[in-house]
Amino acid sequence: MKILVSRCLLGENCRYKGDHCRNEKVLALAKEHELIGVCPETDGGLCTPRAPAERIGDKVIAADGKDVTAQYRKGAEIALKTAQEQGVELCIFKAKSPSCGCGKIYDGTFSGKLIEGNGVTSELFLKNGYRILTEEML
Numbered sequence: 689m690k691i692l693v694s695r696c697l698l699g700e701n702c703r704y705k706g707d708h709c710r711n712e713k714v715l716a717l718a719k720e721h722e723l724i725g726v727c728p729e730t731d732g733g734l735c736t737p738r739a740p741a742e743r744i745g746d747k748v749i750a751a752d753g754k755d756v757t758a759q760y761r762k763g764a765e766i767a768l769k770t771a772q773e774q775g776v777e778l779c780i781f782k783a784k785s786p787s788c789g790c791g792k793i794y795d796g797t798f799s800g801k802l803i804e805g806n807g808v809t810s811e812l813f814l815k816n817g818y819r820i821l822t823e824e825m826l
């Protein structure tokens with residue numbers, strides 16, 4: 689099976705702080721499945737490191753006040769195109785991210801409070817009928 693995976697879970701230093709969140713359970717899936725990495729934030733044009741950002745309604749705003757919604761949307765579209773071209777059957781995305789998070793995200797106040805919701809990429813993938821797990825669900 690082809691699985692689309694957040695690249696920070698594969699060990700790439702693409703998180704906003706310039707680090708990764710390599711996950712051994714995710715990597716172990718490569719024994720039986722083809723893992724295809726995406727990072728919607730950097731693929732959409734944001735640099736690393738970068739200011740953290742959170743969803744506020746339909747927008748994504750960085751902690752420095754910059755509106756990064758366009759980059760997030762562009763990255764989501766690139767990830768969706770990759771999934772469609774590759775015939776991806778499952779996504780494993782990074783929990784709580786404003787791009788990749790699924791089910792729970794931060795509330796937009798940069799206070800660490802979680803609310804129900806999806807990152808921009810997960811939202812687009814759910815609309816297109818994809819199954820999404822986060823690394824916390826494995």
Ligand code: SF4
Pocket residue numbers: 694695696697702703704726727728729730782785787788
């Ligand atoms: S956009 Fe997704 S893949 Fe990229 S750093 Fe954020 S959580 Fe990881």
